[in-house]
Amino acid sequence: MSQDLLLHKRLLIHGRVQGVFYRVSTQQEAEKLGLRGWVKNLPNGSVEVEVHGSPSAVAALLAWCQHGPPGARVEKIDSNDCPPAEYTGFQVIRP
Template structure:
C-alpha cells in the first residue's frame, strides 16, 4: 500500500465545535496518522497520511465535520510524507 500525505485547510465555523477532536476520531477510525490544529485565522489545519482511499474518505468527512460545524470550504494540497506515528490534536493556535 502506498502512503500519501495531504494537507487540508478547513474554512467556516470550525473552531469551538469539537472539530479537532472529531477529526482525530475519524482519522484514527480510517487508519490515518497526522495532526489537526486550530489556526489564528479561524480555520483548522489537518496534516494526514495514509492510503489514498482513507484520505479521500477523510476529505469527504471534512466537508461536513461534526454536527455543530458549518464548513464553507476545504482546501486540499498534496505534500511530502512526514512519517507520523499517530493522529494527534495539537493544542493552541
C-alpha cells in the same frame, strides 16, 4: 505500507470549525480510518489538517471533513499535497 502507496495531504478547512469539537472529531475519524498526522486550530479561525495514509482512507477523511461534526459549518476546503512525514498516530495539536 510503502511510502509510495500513501497519500500525504494538507487540508485547510474554512467556516465555523472552531468551538464545535472539529479537532477531536477529526482525530477520532482519522483513527477509525487508520490515518496518521495531526489537526490544529489556526489564528484566523480555520482548521489545518495534515494527513497521511492510503488513498481510500484519505479520501474518506476528506469527505467527512466536508461536513465535520454537528455544529460545524464548512464553507470550503483547500487541499494540497505535502511531503511525506513520519507520524506514529493522529494528534490534536493544542496551542
